[in-house]
Amino acid sequence: MLVAYENQNLSSPSTRSNQLIHGDCIDVLSQLPSACADLAITDPPYLVNYRDRSGRTILGDNQSDWLKPAFAAIHRALKNDSFLISFYGWNKVDLFMDAWKRAGFTPVGHIVWQKRYASNSRFLSYTHEQAYLLAKGRPPLPDTPLSDVQPWHYSGNALHPNQKSVRVIEPLIQSFSRPGDLILDPFCGSGTTAVAAKQTGRRYLAIEKSDEYHAIAAKRLA
Numbered sequence: 001m002l003v004a005y006e007n008q009n010l011s012s013p014s015t016r017s018n019q020l021i022h023g024d025c026i027d028v029l030s031q032l033p034s035a036c037a038d039l040a041i042t043d044p045p046y047l048v049n050y051r052d053r054s055g056r057t058i059l060g061d062n063q064s065d066w067l068k069p070a071f072a073a074i075h076r077a078l079k080n081d082s083f084l085i086s087f088y089g090w091n092k093v094d095l096f097m098d099a100w101k102r103a104g105f106t107p108v109g110h111i112v113w114q115k116r117y118a119s120n121s122r123f124l125s126y127t128h129e130q131a132y133l134l135a136k137g138r139p140p141l142p143d144t145p146l147s148d149v150q151p152w153h154y155s156g157n158a159l160h161p162n163q164k165s166v167r168v169i170e171p172l173i174q175s176f177s178r179p180g181d182l183i184l185d186p187f188c189g190s191g192t193t194a195v196a197a198k199q200t201g202r203r204y205l206a207i208e209k210s211d212e213y214h215a216i217a218a219k220r221l222a
């Protein structure tokens, strides 16, 4: 179901299941009851003023004022003893880590995806993506821990300039949630996390601020 959040009552489990919401995640998350999501996986703006060759840019990528309120709101929305997995820009790790820790998260792992191509080449040939595994409370250990080095799958970026492959997100969902769980992605872009949640038998709550990418995610999820 696709809705504008102003018209949406998010207070019951059924009304926040399988929802793609158009809005600023800080506002939308404040409408949620606390401790309602089982797992958050998100790929926020990296704070690098990104512009691809065709001129596509990312909302929020040139300012960091959203960082602390957004991660505080994600922490509130997550159940106790659960995880947030957040991609981040490696050269802004200090800002991200400060926001995560202030929100109440504890870093408990770091995942690196090895690419077969360089996304940039300067002092190094930049061939990895990265995310932190962050705990709210003391979640249980998985029976079979996922390796913290994962193969990268290129999405092609047709729907979004930073589009992640569903194949990158699915193992995370399988490792850190159970069938039927509610997976939250407050910076959902083209809706990759929601697609991965659907394909693995979970429910999703995805939020996107940009008109353009919300429309693309809506079409993809429909």
Ligand SMILES: C[S@@+](CC[C@H](N)C(=O)[O-])C[C@H]1O[C@@H](n2cnc3c(N)ncnc32)[C@H](O)[C@@H]1O
Pocket: 023, 024, 025, 026, 043, 044, 045, 046, 058, 059, 060, 066, 160, 162, 163, 164, 165, 186, 187, 188, 189, 190, 191, 192, 193, 207, 208, 209, 210, 213
């Ligand atoms: C790095 S992209 C996510 C791409 C996504 N992983 C995918 O596969 O398409 C980050 C997204 O966050 C959105 N965004 C930025 N600030 C936001 C906010 N305050 N609330 C909700 N979405 C926001 C941007 O428009 C952008 O689409």
